[in-house]
Amino acid sequence: MILQTASQLTLKPERIVSLVPSQTELLHYLGLDNETIGITKFCIHPAHWFKTNTKIGGTKTINLDAINKLKPHLIIANKEENLKEQIEQLAQTYPVWITDVNNLQDAIQMIEDIGRLIQKPEKAKDLINQVKFNFANLVPLKTPLRTAYLIWQKPYMAVGGNTFINDMLTRCNFQNIFAYKKRYPQINIEDLQNSGCQLLLLSSEPYPFKQKHIEELAMKLPQTKILLVNGEMFSWYGSRLLMAPDYFNKLIKSFKI
Secondary structure (H helix, E strand, C coil): CECCCHHHCCCCCCCEEECCHHHHHHHHHCCCCCCEEEECCCCCCCHHHHHHCEECECCCCECHHHHHHHCCCEEEEECCCCCHHHHHHHHCCCCEEEECCCCHHHHHHHHHHHHHHCCCHHHHHHHHHHHHHHHHCCCCCCCCEEEEEEEECCCEEECCECCHHHHHHHHCCEEECCCCCECCCEECHHHHHCCCCCEEEEECCCCCCCHHHHHHHHHHCCCCEEEEECHHHHHCCCHHHHCHHHHHHHHHHCCCC
């Protein structure tokens, strides 16, 4: 069953499978050490869960047999991260909660919803209040910078509009030059050269950009400032949101253009 409201889950779930890394970390923050029994191979936080919890495949390569062996009371998935066909198949047997997070407000609603699902509403509320407080102390650039954020190479893929990362960029006053495109468009060097891109951010995930990629791109984009950034801070929408504003503030202060 795909749950539409938290009230549909009448009993407190004592066996939870999380199919999304940032939501796995959220479950840990909310104190679900004993209840969370299955995670993906990309759920690297917290480290001790990654070492001890049962892996049920990747976010888009879910091992259905592994989940069936766990007999979960609740599966937490995400519209973008997981494949619709696999989630629908799981929902034939288990209660599934599907999140859809495209901006900070969506993330706050997601935290509130999961707090109700796992019967930790007050702890979730405290987290939300702290996240809101931290983002209120984010100091964006005074002057917007024409920015591109890359998540992949061969082919190059950037962040478009209607994404959580785009919302984080906007809050920093990094003006996403590909915001007019949907989701994660494929681009080329000429697109960057012709766009007046002032700042190019290379994410640590899902593709692990390194210093060598800065050097390669700098030869073709001599007028563009190129930086490596922590992709978790821009794309993880659970409890890691507590740390994101401070990271953004330090990033903004670290360079001058």
